[in-house]
Amino acid sequence: MxxxxxxxxxYQWHVDHGGRMVPFAGWEMPxxxxxxxxxxxxxxxxxAGLFDIDHMGQVEVRxxxxxxxxxxxxxxxxxxxxxxxxHYAIFCYADGGxxxxxxxxxxxxxxxxxxxxxxINASNRQKDVAWLKxxxxxxxxxxxxxxxxxxxxxxxxxxxxxxxxxxxxxxLNQAARFTAVQTTLLGDIPVLLGRTGYTGEDGFELFLPxxxxxxxxxxxxxxxxxxxxxxIGLAARDSLRFEACMPLYGHEIDAQTSPIExxxxxxxxxxxxxxxxxxxLKQKLEGPAKVLVGFEMVERGxxxxxxxxxxxxQQIGHVTSGMFAPTLDRYLGMAYVPAEFAAxxxxxxxxxxxKPIKARVIxxxxxxxxxxx
Amino acid sequence: xxxxxxxxxxxxxEWIRVEGNTGVVGITDFAQDQLSDIVYxxxxxxxxxxxxxxxxxxxxxxxxxxxxVYMPVSGKIIAINEALPDTPEVVNSDPYGxxxxxxxxxxxxxxxxxxxxxxxYEKHVQEKSx
Numbered sequence: 001m002x003x004x005x006x007x008x009x010x011y012q013w014h015v016d017h018g019g020r021m022v023p024f025a026g027w028e029m030p031x032x033x034x035x036x037x038x039x040x041x042x043x044x045x046x047x048a049g050l051f052d053i054d055h056m057g058q059v060e061v062r063x064x065x066x067x068x069x070x071x072x073x074x075x076x077x078x079x080x081x082x083x084x085x086x087h088y089a090i091f092c093y094a095d096g097g098x099x100x101x102x103x104x105x106x107x108x109x110x111x112x113x114x115x116x117x118x119x120i121n122a123s124n125r126q127k128d129v130a131w132l133k134x135x136x137x138x139x140x141x142x143x144x145x146x147x148x149x150x151x152x153x154x155x156x157x158x159x160x161x162x163x164x165x166x167x168x169x170x171x172l173n174q175a176a177r178f179t180a181v182q183t184t185l186l187g188d189i190p191v192l193l194g195r196t197g198y199t200g201e202d203g204f205e206l207f208l209p210x211x212x213x214x215x216x217x218x219x220x221x222x223x224x225x226x227x228x229x230x231x232i233g234l235a236a237r238d239s240l241r242f243e244a245c246m247p248l249y250g251h252e253i254d255a256q257t258s259p260i261e262x263x264x265x266x267x268x269x270x271x272x273x274x275x276x277x278x279x280x281l282k283q284k285l286e287g288p289a290k291v292l293v294g295f296e297m298v299e300r301g302x303x304x305x306x307x308x309x310x311x312x313x314q315q316i317g318h319v320t321s322g323m324f325a326p327t328l329d330r331y332l333g334m335a336y337v338p339a340e341f342a343a344x345x346x347x348x349x350x351x352x353x354x355k356p357i358k359a360r361v362i363x364x365x366x367x368x369x370x371x372x373x
Numbered sequence: 374x375x376x377x378x379x380x381x382x383x384x385x386x387e388w389i390r391v392e393g394n395t396g397v398v399g400i401t402d403f404a405q406d407q408l409s410d411i412v413y414x415x416x417x418x419x420x421x422x423x424x425x426x427x428x429x430x431x432x433x434x435x436x437x438x439x440x441x442v443y444m445p446v447s448g449k450i451i452a453i454n455e456a457l458p459d460t461p462e463v464v465n466s467d468p469y470g471x472x473x474x475x476x477x478x479x480x481x482x483x484x485x486x487x488x489x490x491x492x493x494y495e496k497h498v499q500e501k502s503x
Contacts, residue, residue, distance in 0.1 A: 031437070036409055036410045036465075037436045038410040038436065039410075235436050235437055300415065300458070301413075302412065302413045302434040323436065324412035
């Protein structure tokens with residue numbers, strides 16, 4: 001079963017420390033450690049957690065026309081980004097469906113002044129790289145998949161910045177949310193840090209040379225040992241992002257779903273041209289037929305991905321993600337429904353094991369990220 | 374892995390504690406560990422129900438998945454653990470004690486002979502964990 005799955009440089013560490021390894025997007029990744037996903041979730045919210053997310057992909061776009069090319073491919077206006085800024089965006093198809101969501105880093109380049117570093121989803125890596133290369137022909141750019149040589153970690157939680165600050169040369173107190181820092185970690189590891197994340201907590205995502213992964217991982221865990229920093233698996237990563245209502249590709253967004261339907265307006269700049277813009281502009285003006293909503297269970301039950309959403313006995317949509325939300329101590333979900341049922345307070349039914357169970361549309365995000373409070 | 378010697382087991386990781394003609398049913402330590410953190414319990418039978426061996430008596434939801442619990446024997450439900458739905462984490466912390474799910478008055482105690490004893494269940498778990 002596992003023979004075709006890829007393993008990160010930390011695979012053996014995870015196994016040695018009780019990590020439960022599961023297939024995810026072609027990789028064998030730790031879904032949890034012995035303390036369990038609920039405790040890992042709370043550790044991240046209350047202290048800090050370290051995540052092996054090397055399955056994620058990274059792409060460099062360099063060359064004299066890197067900015068013009070990237071700007072044509074993503075929903076955000078990268079010409080407005082400052083140097084060392086990080087911004088969330090989407091690659092869209094011409095019809096407005098999502099190829100992938102990504103983080104864009106605008107970084108200095110010795111030859112061209114600027115280059116773009118893109119962090120993309122593991123499950124979409126080959127598709128994204130092919131998509132970029134297929135559209136790069138008219139531009140003087142080089143698109144390079146650097147996922148194999150780049151290791152990605154995330155260190156998230158209220159204490160993460162102070163702990164990490166002890167281990168790097170730069171002063172991370174100067175790093176605002178959604179900015180990047182190029183510095184040295186643990187004396188000799190060149191690292192790109194983004195003050196970004198997928199948990200709703202403050203913290204950083206780290207990009208470093210793959211051969212330094214174990215040193216960085218163990219060094220951060222040791223530095224945070226006294227505070228109670230722990231390694232965190234994919235299950236808690238999912239519940240953390242879910243509470244913050246951050247989309248997961250294949251769930252809230254996919255090729256059949258637009259960023260407008262997914263309510264990702266903060267990732268869009270419709271005043272500039274980009275691939276998919278015309279379709280999105282039209283959808284924005286006409287209003288999307290379906291929209292993503294958050295809901296809580298009114299009657300007892302756990303909504304899960306793909307469960308049908310009903311209203312007055314008719315199916316009106318489906319659940320994209322649903323689970324017990326550990327911080328909020330409630331059973332919550334996200335679903336696509338027609339716009340007319342999307343208002344806060346709207347009563348819907350979730351079909352759970354063939355029984356309609358009452359739910360109610362509530363405000364998103366369920367958990368307001370710490371850095372927005 | 375805790376596998377008490379005084380219980381009988383199913384290959385599907387339920388246990389039954391026999392007290393006279395009554396059986397108390399729950400899921401094993403191995404099962405709770407495999408499921409990971411339990412966040413939801415629904416007992417799907419009521420006191421007085423007649424159930425057959427293999428019928429679902431409870432549904433559990435862990436962080437990632439749902440799982441049904443099946444009756445190891447046939448009979449009449451004489452009690453359900455009404456506290457458990459409000460404290461699903463007890464399935465993880467005390468699978469053989471406070472996380473019992475139903476009590477059944479057995480209609481065919483001979484069915485117990487089809488179940489696994491602790492040694493056979495331990496072997497079964499080792500094969501599953503492979």
